[in-house]
Amino acid sequence: GDSVTQMEGPVTLSEEAFLTINCTYTATGYPSLFWYVQYPGEGLQLLLKATKADDKGSNKGFEATYRKETTSFHLEKGSVQVSDSAVYFCALSDDGGGSYIPTFGRGTSLIVHP
């Protein structure tokens, strides 16, 4: 079955540092890939997505490129802010025979210090 593996957290950075959160996946089909963000005490929000190989998703300074050859979708940001502190989830979704059940990674906590 499908699976998503994210790097273990927490990731602790100083403000303005470069961020990478690794995500690799296993899927039998051609899934869409997503990054969701969860701020403390809130639900998940879609951060960015890519629907086919070599697509780059971007939003709020975050980027991720769909790499089919390495089955990866790493999240990057050039300069993090304290307000980026949150849990980040990598996810994939394919039609799964019509059920559209996404597969989520376990989440990576990001802590940004001033």
Next chain:
Amino acid sequence: SQTIHQWPATLVQPVGSPLSLECTVEGTSNPNLYWYRQAAGRGLQLLFYSVGIGQISSEVPQNLSASRPQDRQFILSSKKLLLSDSGFYLCAWSTRDRGYNEQFFGPGTRLTVL
């Protein structure tokens, strides 16, 4: 625009008591609906999903149940809560207009079973 509501926002219940959590979606029709649980410090666990009124699929056998009495209403219930039912419960929806791949999450319900 579409919105999703969950209530209550927080709940403290004794072991053995019943549970009813409600989720409603506005601004879309025929959504797929999902219930997730997030235990402290852990990832998302899919509990139930529904592709239409009265159609419920269970992903994890347990003492919880779900119902969908109306197109945009999804209810999570239990007859007798266990300590292990504590967690953060998230409702989500997806829709054909977005290929069913993106999920949109509610604000969540924090349940503490004592």
